Amino acid sequence: MSDDRLREALAGVAGSPCLIAEISGNHSGRIERALELVGAAASAGADVVKFQHYTPESMTVRSDHPDFQVTGGTLWDGRQLADLYAEAMTPWEWTEELVAECDRLGLAWLSTPFDPSAVDFLESFNPPAYKIASFEIVDLPLIRYSASKGRPLIISTGMATVDEIDRAVRAASEGGAPSVALLRCNSAYPADPGQMDLAAIPVMRSLWDVPVGLSDHTLTSTAAIAAVALGASIVEKHVTLRRSDGGPDAEFSLEPQELARLSSVLGEAHAAIGRPRFGPSAGEAASLAFRRSLRVIAPIAEGKAFSERNVRSVRPAGGLAPDLLSTVIGKRARRSLSVGDPLTSADVADE
Numbered sequence: 001m002s003d004d005r006l007r008e009a010l011a012g013v014a015g016s017p018c019l020i021a022e023i024s025g026n027h028s029g030r031i032e033r034a035l036e037l038v039g040a041a042a043s044a045g046a047d048v049v050k051f052q053h054y055t056p057e058s059m060t061v062r063s064d065h066p067d068f069q070v071t072g073g074t075l076w077d078g079r080q081l082a083d084l085y086a087e088a089m090t091p092w093e094w095t096e097e098l099v100a101e102c103d104r105l106g107l108a109w110l111s112t113p114f115d116p117s118a119v120d121f122l123e124s125f126n127p128p129a130y131k132i133a134s135f136e137i138v139d140l141p142l143i144r145y146s147a148s149k150g151r152p153l154i155i156s157t158g159m160a161t162v163d164e165i166d167r168a169v170r171a172a173s174e175g176g177a178p179s180v181a182l183l184r185c186n187s188a189y190p191a192d193p194g195q196m197d198l199a200a201i202p203v204m205r206s207l208w209d210v211p212v213g214l215s216d217h218t219l220t221s222t223a224a225i226a227a228v229a230l231g232a233s234i235v236e237k238h239v240t241l242r243r244s245d246g247g248p249d250a251e252f253s254l255e256p257q258e259l260a261r262l263s264s265v266l267g268e269a270h271a272a273i274g275r276p277r278f279g280p281s282a283g284e285a286a287s288l289a290f291r292r293s294l295r296v297i298a299p300i301a302e303g304k305a306f307s308e309r310n311v312r313s314v315r316p317a318g319g320l321a322p323d324l325l326s327t328v329i330g331k332r333a334r335r336s337l338s339v340g341d342p343l344t345s346a347d348v349a350d351e
Contacts, residue, residue, distance in 0.1 A: 003108045005047040006128055009233045010152045010179055012211045016270045018234045019263050020110065021046035025088030025248040026240040033241065034094060035101050040256040041239055042105040045263030049107055050131060050236065053092060053122060054114035056085040075189055075251055088248040092121060099125050110154070116145045123149060132168070134158030134187045134215070140171040147175030154234070155180060156215045158187030162207070169208050181234060182208060184227065185215035190252035193218050201230040217252050221262045228269045235266060293319035294343040300333045303349075311343055318342035 009018035021041035027034035041049045060068065062082040070076040076084055090098075095111075102109040112131040113119045119130065119142075130146045134156040137143075147153055153172045157165050165182065172180045184201050186192070196218065204212045213234025214227035224235045238253035254262060280288055295318075298310040306328050313322035319342035320328065332349045341347075 006108045010181055017228050017266045018047045020048040020050050020236040021239040022050045028247050031094045038101050042107045044256050044260035049109050051090050051111040053111050053118040056082045058115040059085045119146050134185050137168045143171040144175035147172045147177035150176055152179040153177045156183045156185045158185035181211040183213045183215040189217055190219050191217040193223050196223050198227050198230055225269045289317050290315050291317040292322050293317045295319050296337045296341040300337040302336045303332050305332050
């Protein structure tokens with residue numbers, strides 16, 4: 001079950017990465033589309049679908065001050081923050097129906113609360129955990145309040161310094177969260193793969209001794225696969241039905257077939273990492289027969305001397321080890337040997 005996969009990831013239990021499909025504002029203001037996205041995420045193999053709970057008023061205030069207009073080369077340049085959040089918000093009255101659809105599909109769900117009122121609202125739906133967004137990692141009162149509900153916290157760390165992450169983890173622990181997971185994140189939309197710095201993932205695991213994953217805003221699956229190779233146990237990716245439909249987050253979201261491919265390759269990547277092992281795997285066992293060994297390459301009569309003209313290291317296995325060739329040369333055959341015969345110690349006469 002998806003719930004099990006999420007619990008395992010939050011507990012740091014080794015296993016296939018937990019894939020979270022972030023719907024965000026890709027519902028385009030229609031619950032029918034939101035429900036369709038939930039179904040698409042489930043069909044694509046996501047373990048968890050994630051919503052966001054905020055209102056424009058809980059996120060910002062309407063102001064003509066230039067600081068409240070988006071700038072900096074983003075997808076949303078020129079937009080007023082209040083207008084952007086009004087467009088992208090998930091109406092809270094949809095929650096009961098969305099959660100019911102997740103339950104029907106056997107799909108786990110999460111949400112990101114952006115203020116204490118959203119936490120209080122979500123509590124009635126018994127979420128398995130809360131997600132703290134990168135921009136809210138500095139809102140320690142929100143982290144403490146979310147943690148006070150006794151649920152695990154997943155905290156995205158886009159833009160955050162080591163000190164900021166440390167304070168957030170401490171706030172979560174001191175606030176009552178039974179566990180914390182961190183997500184490596186680059187909070188550019190879309191994110192440049194060359195600026196993901198995924199090498200931080202094992203460092204984060206070492207510094208805070210918690211499960212670490214990736215909140216991925218790049219346009220492909222490459223960063224997510226690399227993250228899993230580095231030990232990520234959670235991967236979060238935005239999903240939309242069709243990027244061509246537009247919407248606040250559409251440009252850096254995966255379409256359902258792309259999400260399905262990501263789900264598949266993440267499982268393959270995790271399986272490929274495996275465990276530290278030396279020697280043949282089960283699949284390699286049959287190949288041992290085709291290693292090199294000493295074999296007869298020209299007929300040898302009984303009593304004749306072995307030489308490089310009649311014995312050589314060739315495939316397959318079955319004869320003496322190739323490194324013993326120098327000890328065999330010059331000695332004599334105890335019996336007649338044909339081309340292809342494996343040369344064994346029983347075939348070599350004692351001096």
